[in-house]
Amino acid sequence: MLYKTLRKEAFRSVVEAILAGSEGVGPRRVGTDRRGKPIHQFLPAERFEDMDFSYDTTEFSAKTYFLPFREKLSTYRFTDGDWEQEIRYRAEPRALIGLHACDINALLRLDKVFARDWYPSPYYLSRRRNTFILGIDHDPCEGAFCRALGTDTVTHGFDLFLTDIGESYFAAVGSDRGLALIEGFGAQPITDEDSHRYVAERKRIAALTENGLNLNNLPNLLDIEFKSPIWAKWGAKCLSCGTCAMVCPTCYCHGVYERISMDFREGAKIRQLHSCTLVDFAVVAGGHNFRPTPESRLKYRYYHQHRGFVEQHEEPKCVGCNRCGRACLAGITPVEVIRELQEEVGP
Amino acid sequence: MRYLKIDSPRPRIAVFDFTDCEGCELQLANKEETLVPFLNAVEIVDFREIATGEGEDYEIAFVEGAISRSDEVERLKVIRGKARLLVALGSCACFGGVNRMKNAYDLDAANAEVYGPTPKETLPVRSVKEVVPVDLEIPGCPVCKDEVERIVRHLVLDVPFAFHAYPVCVECKQRFTTCLMEKGQLCLGPIVRAGCEAPCPAGGLGCWGCRGPAEAPNVEEFFALAKARGFTDGEVSERMAFFGGFEGIAAGGTR
Numbered sequence: 001m002l003y004k005t006l007r008k009e010a011f012r013s014v015v016e017a018i019l020a021g022s023e024g025v026g027p028r029r030v031g032t033d034r035r036g037k038p039i040h041q042f043l044p045a046e047r048f049e050d051m052d053f054s055y056d057t058t059e060f061s062a063k064t065y066f067l068p069f070r071e072k073l074s075t076y077r078f079t080d081g082d083w084e085q086e087i088r089y090r091a092e093p094r095a096l097i098g099l100h101a102c103d104i105n106a107l108l109r110l111d112k113v114f115a116r117d118w119y120p121s122p123y124y125l126s127r128r129r130n131t132f133i134l135g136i137d138h139d140p141c142e143g144a145f146c147r148a149l150g151t152d153t154v155t156h157g158f159d160l161f162l163t164d165i166g167e168s169y170f171a172a173v174g175s176d177r178g179l180a181l182i183e184g185f186g187a188q189p190i191t192d193e194d195s196h197r198y199v200a201e202r203k204r205i206a207a208l209t210e211n212g213l214n215l216n217n218l219p220n221l222l223d224i225e226f227k228s229p230i231w232a233k234w235g236a237k238c239l240s241c242g243t244c245a246m247v248c249p250t251c252y253c254h255g256v257y258e259r260i261s262m263d264f265r266e267g268a269k270i271r272q273l274h275s276c277t278l279v280d281f282a283v284v285a286g287g288h289n290f291r292p293t294p295e296s297r298l299k300y301r302y303y304h305q306h307r308g309f310v311e312q313h314e315e316p317k318c319v320g321c322n323r324c325g326r327a328c329l330a331g332i333t334p335v336e337v338i339r340e341l342q343e344e345v346g347p
Numbered sequence: 348m349r350y351l352k353i354d355s356p357r358p359r360i361a362v363f364d365f366t367d368c369e370g371c372e373l374q375l376a377n378k379e380e381t382l383v384p385f386l387n388a389v390e391i392v393d394f395r396e397i398a399t400g401e402g403e404d405y406e407i408a409f410v411e412g413a414i415s416r417s418d419e420v421e422r423l424k425v426i427r428g429k430a431r432l433l434v435a436l437g438s439c440a441c442f443g444g445v446n447r448m449k450n451a452y453d454l455d456a457a458n459a460e461v462y463g464p465t466p467k468e469t470l471p472v473r474s475v476k477e478v479v480p481v482d483l484e485i486p487g488c489p490v491c492k493d494e495v496e497r498i499v500r501h502l503v504l505d506v507p508f509a510f511h512a513y514p515v516c517v518e519c520k521q522r523f524t525t526c527l528m529e530k531g532q533l534c535l536g537p538i539v540r541a542g543c544e545a546p547c548p549a550g551g552l553g554c555w556g557c558r559g560p561a562e563a564p565n566v567e568e569f570f571a572l573a574k575a576r577g578f579t580d581g582e583v584s585e586r587m588a589f590f591g592g593f594e595g596i597a598a599g600g601t602r
Contacts, residue, residue: 030525031530032530033530033531034530034531034576039525039530041525043523059525059526059529064523069520069521070521078350081352236568237568238565238568239516239537239564239569240513240514240561240563241513241516241517241536241537242514242517242520243517243526246517246521259497260350260500261381262385262388262496262500263384263388264349264388272521273521275517278512278517279512279513279562280512280513294565327526327529329526329528330565330572
């Protein structure tokens with residue numbers, strides 16, 4: 001990794017240079033919640049002022065810019081006795097500005113599924129490669145447990161990642177295009193003093209992020225607690241609304257369906273994000289539902305997050321952002337569910 | 348219509364209205380960008396709002412509105428007798444709709460309130476399926492034309508159609524609508540069937556449930572979470588009763 005420092009005043013110019021060269025997406029304030037706290041979303045932004053980099057978290061994650069809720073995979077056009085297929089990958093350059101470490105770690109998880117696994121998705125790859133990512137470090141947000149998952153820091157998967165060290169930013173440079181960008185705005189080589197300041201700042205943030213949650217051996221614990229009454233307790237609260245998976249930065253389960261145009265001359269294959277908590281997620285041909293109860297569906301979401309994904313990809317799918325916990329109207333939060341499971345088997 | 352080298356006949360359809368505002372019918376004549384292909388896909392036999400003919404050889408009858416008079420009952424039975432498929436169109440036809448609120452009052456008092464000194468013959472409001480067998484229900488106030496188009500394409504191709512089992516929340520997420528419950532509003536989204544594309548929350552109005560319940564809604568938890576946010580059981584029940592889709596569920600869910 002290459003590190004540089006960037007003067008604080010140059011940040012605005014860097015962002016404006018990004019916006020001049022591509023579509024920009026950043027944290028925008030969209031409203032106020034019922035407790036008076038601001039609500040932010042990652043939305044397209046045209047000006048520096050459109051974005052609020054002091055944001056805590058966003059209601060939805062940034063995954064939609066890589067895995068849209070709905071994406072047309074291909075279209076078919078029928079002509080006289082024949083048909084033509086058209087496939088379009090989104091290749092227009094885009095920049096995601098102001099992502100936090102957890103969200104970049106979430107993209108690294110999605111990379112494992114859609115870029116590095118047996119069947120890479122050209123739809124995902126095209127979006128991922130053509131998206132510039134400028135990350136920023138931040139004080140922890142309420143209810144998050146990124147520290148327990150090691151996702152409060154990030155080492156790759158971005159173009160630039162900035163940590164505030166007082167007069168300037170300590171910039172981790174993750175790509176040539178990231179380097180080229182800040183070199184144009186007076187980036188300097190780091191000094192020993194800069195490194196010390198960076199380490200001190202990370203220690204300060206890490207201390208704030210610590211919430212005592214220890215996820216050690218969770219995959220085995222989940223196996224042991226497969227029949228725990230805890231699942232029935234939380235399952236009774238679950239609305240089966242899918243919101244947890246929709247706002248999750250790593251939930252990627254989806255369905256594919258065909259749609260025919262009204263003139264019957266065109267068809268499209270469309271991918272739509274689905275959720276394992278939705279009532280018909282496990283309905284198969286013939287109508288049998290393998291997970292008919294909210295309890296079983298909620299449980300399997302935790303199993304995929306913290307057990308199944310570990311078997312496949314050597315780390316949990318969850319990055320601890322707690323968007324699911326915050327968005328759940330029924331108040332189901334991963335920290336509480338996991339703590340209760342741990343208490344089931346004793347200290 | 349020809350699709351995948353298979354010719355499908357244009358289904359002969361008729362549209363009828365009963366106790367309603369005719370707004371769902373209007374939706375059928377809406378959405379100009381696909382109106383011509385939509386009308387080409389079917390053969391209109393009788394559709395008072397857009398056509399002059401009054402043919403009787405229809406296969407599919409779209410019935411809009413609730414049933415609230417004895418002559419309506421008779422007319423509906425005749426339609427049922429002629430139609431191969433009878434589709435209830437809109438919340439009034441599916442559930443009784445807003446008209447159903449009348450049933451909570453004394454019939455004569457309601458009559459006097461509306462018609463004053465010139466009362467009309469009236470019955471307690473019923474949905475279409477409470478009078479004759481219904482083959483398909485398309486809920487909504489009004490119906491979503493996009494969904495109707497999908498259903499019509501399925502009818503033309505003669506393949507089964509499935510409504511979304513999941514609630515409106517999914518569609519709010521799909522269009523990046525910030526959760527109105529988080530903003531402090533009451534919204535029935537978590538227990539109401541999706542398929543409308545959630546236009547009301549996107550416009551700032553919490554869901555009123557015109558499409559009726561999603562599959563297996565967690566009504567009990569919904570009452571609890573609404574109460575935790577300051578909404579009384581009465582407020583929630585009243586909203587659930589508004590379109591009649593939760594008939595039998597609203598009362599049972601109140602704690």
